[in-house]
Amino acid sequence: MANKRFDYTFASVGDLAVRTTTDPKSGRRTASEVLVNDEPIKPTERFWTSLYARFGCNKSLFKYFDYSEVFERISNVESQDRIRLCIERDEAKGESRLLAVSNPTKPFVRHDDLMETLGRYDGSNISYCDGVVESSHVPRAGANSFEISGDAFSNRFIMSTPIDGHGLPNIYLSLLRQICSNGMVGYAKTFRSTLALGRGDDDVIYSIVRALDGFGNDEGYAALRQRFDAASKSWASVYEVNSLYKTLLKLHSRKQIGWDGAATLGGDGIAKLLHSGSPEQSLIGESDEIGSPMLKAFHQMTGDVSQIYGLANVDALSVKRQRSLPVNCTVYDLLNFVSEVATHHADDHGSRASQAWLGTLISGEYDLEDSRDSFDEFQDFFLDRKLDGEVAMDLQKVAV
Structure with missing residues (x-):
């Protein structure tokens, strides 16, 4: 951030011009540069989102009209088409990016x-x-x-x-x-x-x-503490674990989270999870496709859900059934895991996405809230669910 500088300038929508490139595979045109006062600048997603919000349109317009046509039409119809633009300049890389546009009469923070x-x-x-x-x-x-x-x-x-x-x-x-x-x-x-x-x-x-x-x-802090306290008393469900796993997998594929070989960061840190459990324990994530140590540590914490319930694909279960089946960790363990990923093993985008998952989870009721009051050990809860006739029948159908 020390190498970044931010410039603020003004322009009319009709004065903007867009340079496009064509994807050789799909044949689709994409905006590669926007000319602001004759300076070519790379637009960000935030630029387009704010432009749509400012003038009440959406990106589907550009499927049917050229950028110049849309900008000219806005300029002709909108009496106040003047906008404030923010330009991010990275002096170390010599690059500039076009951030959001805004109403020049509205206050903003420099x-x-x-x-x-x-x-x-x-x-x-x-x-x-x-x-x-x-x-x-x-x-x-x-x-x-x-x-x-x-x-x-x-x-x-x-x-x-x-x-x-x-x-x-x-x-x-x-x-x-x-x-x-x-x-x-x-x-x-x-x-x-x-x-x-x-x-x-x-x-x-x-x-x-x-x-x-x-x-x-x-009051807000009391509510936040209550949700974390409840998380420590609730077994995590298959649905909650599967949701976090898909989020981590997506961020890992985008290279927004990663493993840097950091030492143990706490009593139940990711590094410790990698060295816990028996050597013969089966882990989802041993394949080259998802061979990240972080994902292996995640499955070390939750247990092999497919092996526990005898399923080739967890998604074959209905959402309702996934919400009723426990895994071998608490919701509190999930919160600690994802917060460690966000704090120590993610870039800015990955950290925000990880924390957003955490915030969404704690703002609602957990699937198996306060279940540890009835089942102190996972095996007790697992066996109770396993012996339930309806659940056993459903699992057998899925397995077949």
């Missing part, structure tokens, strides 16, 4: 002003990705250390601030697991607060400073 403010208020773990700066902070009431399932946690909050004018700053409740510095962020509406920036020429930094000075959400 990058340099934000970084100066975060420096004065001791923002930590500051990161930048695609037009958004994120920083971690201690809430007004302080760290408030507490324990969940024997692990020490403290309250934090994450401020996510767009510096390209698209969207408003958001604050997300977060917990810091102290034993391994895993940050768990509640990326869900339930644990989110949005900051208003005022109107026109209002001083937007005032809203940022007010939040950093006095943010506190005792």
Whole structure:
């Protein structure tokens, strides 16, 4: 981020021009560059998303009309087609990217002003990705250390601030697991607060400073702690495990998460999982296709679901049945695993996607909530489900 610079300029939609390239395989035209004041700049997905939001259109228009036709039509019909553009310049690579467009009359947070403010208020773990700066902070009431399932946690909050004018700053409740510095962020509406920036020429930094000075959400933190406490008392379901596995597999294929050989990051860290269990235990993920140590550690934690239930393909079970069947770990184990991936083994995109999965899970009720109150051991729960006539019949049908 130190090598990045952000420029803000103004233009009319009719003044923009798009250069396209044709995919030799599919024959589809894609926008490779946008000319802004005669300067060719690579557009990002955020540029197109914000442009659609600004003028109430969508990308399907470009299937039937050229870019120049659409831009000219907007300019002719829209009385206020002037836009503010944010350009990200990477001085080390000599590259420029076109970030979001926004209404020039609306307030927004400038990058340099934000970084100066975060420096004065001791923002930590500051990161930048695609037009958004994120920083971690201690809430007004302080760290408030507490324990969940024997692990020490403290309250934090994450401020996510767009510096390209698209969207408003958001604050997300977060917990810091102290034993391994895993940050768990509640990326869900339930644990989110949005900051208003005022109107026109209002001083937007005032809203940022007010939040950093006095943010506190005792009820929100209590709800977040309750969800983590409930996670430690709930066996994870096949559906929840399968959902996380597919997310990890997708991020791994995009190279947004990876294994860097880091040492054990906690009592139940990924590195320890790789060396636990018996050598003969079967793991999904031994093939070259999904041979990532991280994915192997994941299946070491959950157990081989296919082997436990005698299935060649877990997806053959209905969603309803997947939600009723347990695996050999708790929801709390899943939360710790995905938070470690997000904190220590992911790039900015992978971290955000991993934390988003976590936030979605904890914002609702778990499939097998409080099931450990009835079944202290996984084998007890597994045998009870295995002996259930209806479940056994369903599994036999799937196996056949």
